[in-house]
Amino acid sequence: MFILEESVKEGSGISNSTECKAKQGENVTVQGFIHRIRSLGGANFIVLRDNVGTVQVFVGQDTPGLGRVKEGYIVEISGLCKTEARAPGGFEIAADKIEVLVAPPEEMPLTINKNTLNLHLDIDINNRPITLRHPRYRHIFKIQEGLARGFREYLLANGFTEIFTPKIVGVGTEGGANTFMLDYFGKPAYLAQSPQLYKQMMVGVFGRVFEIAHVFRAEPHDTARHLNEYVSMDFEMGFIKDFKDIMAMEVGCLHYMFGLLKTEYAQHIGALKITLPDASKIPVLNVREAHDLVRKHLKEDFRGEGELSAREEQLLGKVMLEQYGYDLVFVTHYGSSVRPFYSMDDPTNPEETLSFDLLFKGVEITTGGQRIHDYQQLVDKIRSRGMELDKLHHYLMIFRYGMPPHGGLAIGIERLTALLAGYDNLRYGCLFPRDMIRLSP
Amino acid sequence: MFILEESVKEGSGISNSTECKAKQGENVTVQGFIHRIRSLGGANFIVLRDNVGTVQVFVGQDTPGLGRVKEGYIVEISGLCKTEARAPGGFEIAADKIEVLVAPPEEMPLTINKNTLNLHLDIDINNRPITLRHPRYRHIFKIQEGLARGFREYLLANGFTEIFTPKIVGVGTEGGANTFMLDYFGKPAYLAQSPQLYKQMMVGVFGRVFEIAHVFRAEPHDTARHLNEYVSMDFEMGFIKDFKDIMAMEVGCLHYMFGLLKTEYAQHIGALKITLPDASKIPVLNVREAHDLVRKHLKEDFRGEGELSAREEQLLGKVMLEQYGYDLVFVTHYGSSVRPFYSMDDPTNPEETLSFDLLFKGVEITTGGQRIHDYQQLVDKIRSRGMELDKLHHYLMIFRYGMPPHGGLAIGIERLTALLAGYDNLRYGCLFPRDMIRLSP
Numbered sequence: 001m002f003i004l005e006e007s008v009k010e011g012s013g014i015s016n017s018t019e020c021k022a023k024q025g026e027n028v029t030v031q032g033f034i035h036r037i038r039s040l041g042g043a044n045f046i047v048l049r050d051n052v053g054t055v056q057v058f059v060g061q062d063t064p065g066l067g068r069v070k071e072g073y074i075v076e077i078s079g080l081c082k083t084e085a086r087a088p089g090g091f092e093i094a095a096d097k098i099e100v101l102v103a104p105p106e107e108m109p110l111t112i113n114k115n116t117l118n119l120h121l122d123i124d125i126n127n128r129p130i131t132l133r134h135p136r137y138r139h140i141f142k143i144q145e146g147l148a149r150g151f152r153e154y155l156l157a158n159g160f161t162e163i164f165t166p167k168i169v170g171v172g173t174e175g176g177a178n179t180f181m182l183d184y185f186g187k188p189a190y191l192a193q194s195p196q197l198y199k200q201m202m203v204g205v206f207g208r209v210f211e212i213a214h215v216f217r218a219e220p221h222d223t224a225r226h227l228n229e230y231v232s233m234d235f236e237m238g239f240i241k242d243f244k245d246i247m248a249m250e251v252g253c254l255h256y257m258f259g260l261l262k263t264e265y266a267q268h269i270g271a272l273k274i275t276l277p278d279a280s281k282i283p284v285l286n287v288r289e290a291h292d293l294v295r296k297h298l299k300e301d302f303r304g305e306g307e308l309s310a311r312e313e314q315l316l317g318k319v320m321l322e323q324y325g326y327d328l329v330f331v332t333h334y335g336s337s338v339r340p341f342y343s344m345d346d347p348t349n350p351e352e353t354l355s356f357d358l359l360f361k362g363v364e365i366t367t368g369g370q371r372i373h374d375y376q377q378l379v380d381k382i383r384s385r386g387m388e389l390d391k392l393h394h395y396l397m398i399f400r401y402g403m404p405p406h407g408g409l410a411i412g413i414e415r416l417t418a419l420l421a422g423y424d425n426l427r428y429g430c431l432f433p434r435d436m437i438r439l440s441p
Numbered sequence: 442m443f444i445l446e447e448s449v450k451e452g453s454g455i456s457n458s459t460e461c462k463a464k465q466g467e468n469v470t471v472q473g474f475i476h477r478i479r480s481l482g483g484a485n486f487i488v489l490r491d492n493v494g495t496v497q498v499f500v501g502q503d504t505p506g507l508g509r510v511k512e513g514y515i516v517e518i519s520g521l522c523k524t525e526a527r528a529p530g531g532f533e534i535a536a537d538k539i540e541v542l543v544a545p546p547e548e549m550p551l552t553i554n555k556n557t558l559n560l561h562l563d564i565d566i567n568n569r570p571i572t573l574r575h576p577r578y579r580h581i582f583k584i585q586e587g588l589a590r591g592f593r594e595y596l597l598a599n600g601f602t603e604i605f606t607p608k609i610v611g612v613g614t615e616g617g618a619n620t621f622m623l624d625y626f627g628k629p630a631y632l633a634q635s636p637q638l639y640k641q642m643m644v645g646v647f648g649r650v651f652e653i654a655h656v657f658r659a660e661p662h663d664t665a666r667h668l669n670e671y672v673s674m675d676f677e678m679g680f681i682k683d684f685k686d687i688m689a690m691e692v693g694c695l696h697y698m699f700g701l702l703k704t705e706y707a708q709h710i711g712a713l714k715i716t717l718p719d720a721s722k723i724p725v726l727n728v729r730e731a732h733d734l735v736r737k738h739l740k741e742d743f744r745g746e747g748e749l750s751a752r753e754e755q756l757l758g759k760v761m762l763e764q765y766g767y768d769l770v771f772v773t774h775y776g777s778s779v780r781p782f783y784s785m786d787d788p789t790n791p792e793e794t795l796s797f798d799l800l801f802k803g804v805e806i807t808t809g810g811q812r813i814h815d816y817q818q819l820v821d822k823i824r825s826r827g828m829e830l831d832k833l834h835h836y837l838m839i840f841r842y843g844m845p846p847h848g849g850l851a852i853g854i855e856r857l858t859a860l861l862a863g864y865d866n867l868r869y870g871c872l873f874p875r876d877m878i879r880l881s882p
Contacts, residue, residue: 001726004685004771006693014680016600031680032648033843051600051648051679074845101680104843105816129642129838138646145603152590159457159492162586164672164854166873167608167655168621168632170880180609182623182632184669185661185877191609191623191632198873201570201882205579207473207492214608214654220626228625231605238492239455239472239542244445252447285442330445375546394882397570402474402545404515413605432607432639436626439611441642441835 017048017055020081024091029078030055031101033133034071036113046095047113048077053267054135056084056092065098071113074102121427128432128441139268141431144417146265148212150257151233151411158249160235161206165198167191167214171391180218180228191216194410196342197395199236200371203406204398210235212413222436224425225310225363227414229434236408243344243354243370246407247284247330250358250366254279254328261420272421277327277360283320286333287352290316297323306335306352317362332356334369341385342378344370344407354407365416368409375399458489458496461522465532470519471496472542474574475512477554487536488554489518494708495576497525497533506539512554515543562868569873569882580709582872585858587706589653591698592674592852599690601676602647606639608632608655612832621659621669632657635851637783638836640677641812644847645839651676653854663877665866666751666804668855670875677849684785684795684811687848688725688771691799691807695720695769713862718768718801724761727774728793731757738764747776749798758803773797775810782826783819785811785848795848806857809850816840 015028032050039045044066046057057077059066069075079095110119110127112134117124124131131137152162168184169192180191195211202209215232235253240246258276261269269276285293291302294312297319302312308331320326333352336345343353355369372378378399382389389396418429427433432441456469473491480486485507487498498518500507510516520536551560551568553575558565565572572578593603609625610633621632636652643650656673676694681687699717702710710717726734732743735753738760743753749772761767774793777786784794796810813819819840823830830837859870868874873882 001724001730003722004688004692004725005722006689006696031845072843074843102814102843102845104841106841108842127838129835130645130842132643132646141604141646142602144605148603148605149593149597152593156590161583162589163582163872164585164589164655166670166875168657168670168875168880180623180625182621184621184880185659187880189880202573202872204571205573205582214605216609218626229607229609247445248447251445255447281444281446283442284445289442373543394570397568397882400545400547401549401571402513402515402543404472404543431604431643434607434609439609439625439628439630441838 014076017050017053020055020093021089021091023081024083026081027078027096028081028093029076030057030093031076032074034069034073034075035135037069037071046077046098048075048093049133049135053138055089056087057095058084058092059095059098063095063098065100066095068100068103069098070103070107072104072108073100074104075100121425125427125433125438126441132431136272139271140417140421140428142268143261143265143272143274143420144413144429146261146268147257147413147416147420148231148233150260151212151253152210153260154253154256155208155210155235158208158252160208160210160237161202163199163202163206163209163211164213165192165195165202165211167216178218178220180216193217194232195234196340197392199234199408200342200403200406201395201398203236203238203408204403207239207404208235208237220436224427225415227426227430227433227435230415230430231413233411233413234408236406238404238406240370240405240407243332243356243368243407244284246368246370246409247282247356247358250368250409250411251279251282254282274420274422276420279328282328282330282358283324283326284330284332284356287331287335288333290331293319307338308357313359313364314362317359320359321361327361329359330356331359339369341381341387342371344372345381356409358409358411360416361419363415363419365419366409366411368407370405370407373399373403373405455517458491458494461496461534462530462532464522465524467522468519468537469522469534470517471498471534472517473515475510475514475516478510478512486533487518487539489516489534490574490576494579496530497528498536499525499533500536500539504536504539506541507536509541509544510539511544511548513545513549514541515545516541562866566868566874566879567882573872577713580712581858581862581869583709584702584706584713584715584861585854585870587702587709588698588854588857589672589674591701592653592694593651594701595694595697596649596651596676599649599693601649601651601678602643604640604643604647604650604652605654606633606636606643606652608657619659621657634658635673636675637781638833640675640849641783641844641847642836642839644677644679644849645844648680648845649676649678661877665868666856668867668871668874668876671856671871672854674852674854675849677847679845679847681811681846681848684773684797684809684848685725687809687811687850688723688797688799691809691850691852692720692723695723715861715863717861720769723769723771723799724765724767725771725773725797728772728776729774731772734760747793748779754800754805755803758800761800762802768802770800771797772800780810782822782828783812785813786822797850799850799852801857802860804856804860806860807850807852809848811846811848814840814844814846 035049036047044059084092358366414429418426476490477488485500525533799807855870859867
């Protein structure tokens with residue numbers, strides 16, 4: 001038996017490539033992959049790729065270990081860290097010694113040390129276990145981390161509680177279609193399409209709750225905008241005055257998230273040349289105003305539809321950006337028939353709901369709205385849709401014993417990540433995408 | 442069209458029960474559920490339960506609205522917040538006005554305003570949508586939030602990247618048994634038993650990664666210690682010197698997590714009378730030493746077994762606490778035959794692995810270890826187990842093109858939550874448990 005204490009990190013002697021910047025004039029040791037080797041008239045330059053980034057290493061011809069290394073090798077390099085104006089970041093390591101930690105059996109079959117990966121998306125995804133080693137993906141998925149982190153930090157600071165709700169459920173959340181079915185010890189079960197019913201239950205407990213978790217949609221659409229499994233950032237809040245409270249919370253949350261990216265993820269935002277949208281003010285228009293605007297500026301007529309088609313979303317995004325200078329726009333009052341049963345109808349016009357979508361660059365990134373909190377009103381709406389009350393027994397309990405006015409929203413993290421990074425296809429915002437034809441890697 | 446800006450929170454005029462403490466001498470407005478009403482010789486006391494806790498409200502006989510309220514109603518109360526030594530927390534609100542926001546159609550069928558819930562666990566779980574409104578559950582699940590938050594904060598500060606990996610997979614992670622199967626557009630698919638293979642892939646990208654997400658185990662065991670769906674806090678780290686680096690990281694992480702509970706969740710720790718374990722130093726013994734210790738102190742002989750049974754874990758926990766004063770203990774070097782194929786065998790004794798469990802109060806809360814990083818060694822082990830190499834094609838890519846020495850661990854959040862809160866049955870640490878017989882609520 002021995003006693004283990006927290007490791008003293010300073011004692012490990014290994015620096016990462018970012019820390020080296022502050023260690024010019026000192027001897028450092030770094031560990032990582034050999035990202036690139038260049039020979040330039042007797043001098044050799046190694047770009048080392050480690051946990052946090054890359055660093056240039058100058059290697060003289062006589063440096064011990066030089067002869068044994070190749071691109072892709074995993075090494076430890078010791079040397080003097082010094083200022084060097086011609087190196088990226090303004091410094092480099094002059095290697096004293098290179099030690100091979102792991103010599104891989106095969107050379108990379110793809111080039112990951114050029115600026116772009118330049119692969120057909122299918123080939124990229126088929127090889128994601130290694131194409132993700134391209135630095136561009138590091139930037140994209142650090143930004144994804146920043147989005148999740150910002151979402152949580154803002155909501156925790158605003159009185160929300162983080163919850164974890166079941167993903168295997170006995171009843172489809174959003175109605176019967178498009179759910180994955182599984183065998184649960186001999187009984188049929190489903191994968192949750194959203195945490196909707198559970199987050200509403202938890203409003204009765206904590207008032208304000210959020211969850212970041214996987215959701216599953218068996219939608220048979222193989223498009224750039226669909227994934228059959230994605231990560232949903234959900235929140236739900238009680239004691240609202242009206243549904244604008246939810247949108248206002250999202251404005252604050254997105255503003256905070258983009259602010260966090262600007263400060264703590266500046267390296268990645270810069271590397272991808274991303275211009276972050278201004279989320280401090282977001283315009284709001286209802287579906288009818290959206291139709292009118294698209295008709296006025298682009299002469300396409302969508303009047304009479306209670307929602308926006310993907311094409312109209314795109315056109316509206318174009319108008320809002322070109323005519324008004326906004327990347328983001330809320331669209332409200334979607335038709336009652338196109339929104340789920342729990343949506344609250346507008347008391348002044350029951351054909352419409354107190355709901356909204358948020359569009360970013362003409363693509364929907366959020367769906368939200370106020371929910372029905374009155375028991376009888378909810379029962380009536382469920383009946384009017386021909387749904388079975390029995391199956392919703394546990395959900396209905398919370399209304400029978402009292403629920404405050406409430407609502408919430410969901411943001412798909414892959415979509416937001418991909419759009420920020422400049423991609424139309426949201427498979428660029430998902431490490432290992434699941435679509436109709438893809439169960440691996 | 443109008444422009445929405447971040448809501449000015451100070452402007453809402455609603456205080457929560459915690460904020461009231463600092464507003465003695467001021468008029469406040471609060472919103473919440475009527476948790477309890479007591480009448481005491483002409484005076485009435487309401488305990489209001491809101492998003493963050495409870496507050497006592499004094500209500501004179503003539504206060505407008507008093508006659509209309511009942512326990513369970515959702516109300517808005519305005520009044521003077523004043524010092525009152527006899528009230529919990531040392532203050533109360535003297536109500537000027539009570540407004541009913543929602544009058545629920547039915548009275549609560551269960552008592553949630555006594556100190557204990559006092560229900561058979563089955564009845565409790567069947568009614569979780571409303572039993573969770575008992576303040577005891579608020580404390581338990583705020584602590585759960587604190588554990589997740591602490592895990593993330595510590596790892597982010599130590600160079601880890603948060604990742605999101607697929608839960609629908611084409612291959613069972615930990616071998617074929619005990620996986621839930623589903624139909625994925627006509628193809629068989631499985632629910633991930635762990636993010637193991639994916640987090641290893643991501644070590645090749647970010648070096649250090651973590652994920653908090655659901656995992657799914659179709660284990661046909663209906664015990665206090667099993668759930669068929671739970672939330673796993675996973676990390677995986679590269680460039681380790683040996684597997685003690687992983688345990689040392691866990692020591693630091695748990696120490697931070699419990700420290701966060703002690704400071705930011707003090708109210709909940711106090712309410713549940715929890716004594717947090719000291720995680721700054723954790724003893725480590727191997728399986729053989731564990732057998733010896735249990736035999737020496739409790740005269741039960743488990744020698745010859747490569748792992749610890751649930752009963753031996755319990756006995757070892759007892760010995761470590763009573764003889765040495767430790768709540769937590771690492772057990773290392775589990776037998777190769779009882780650990781998954783990716784576990785690294787001890788080079789000095791291939792019958793054992795460089796693996797560990799962490800026990801808390803005699804119950805396993807973590808499984809971890811070093812993984813094989815050498816391609817050929819891994820291929821040989823997979824073959825020796827009669828597993829199909831083809832199915833692991835994408836996983837094997839990362840080793841073919843180079844992986845650093847690495848390892849990691851997984852902590853089940855429900856188990857840790859329940860044990861901290863003093864429960865043997867981990868269903869007390871899960872909002873909506875999934876077990877062999879339970880798919881709802």
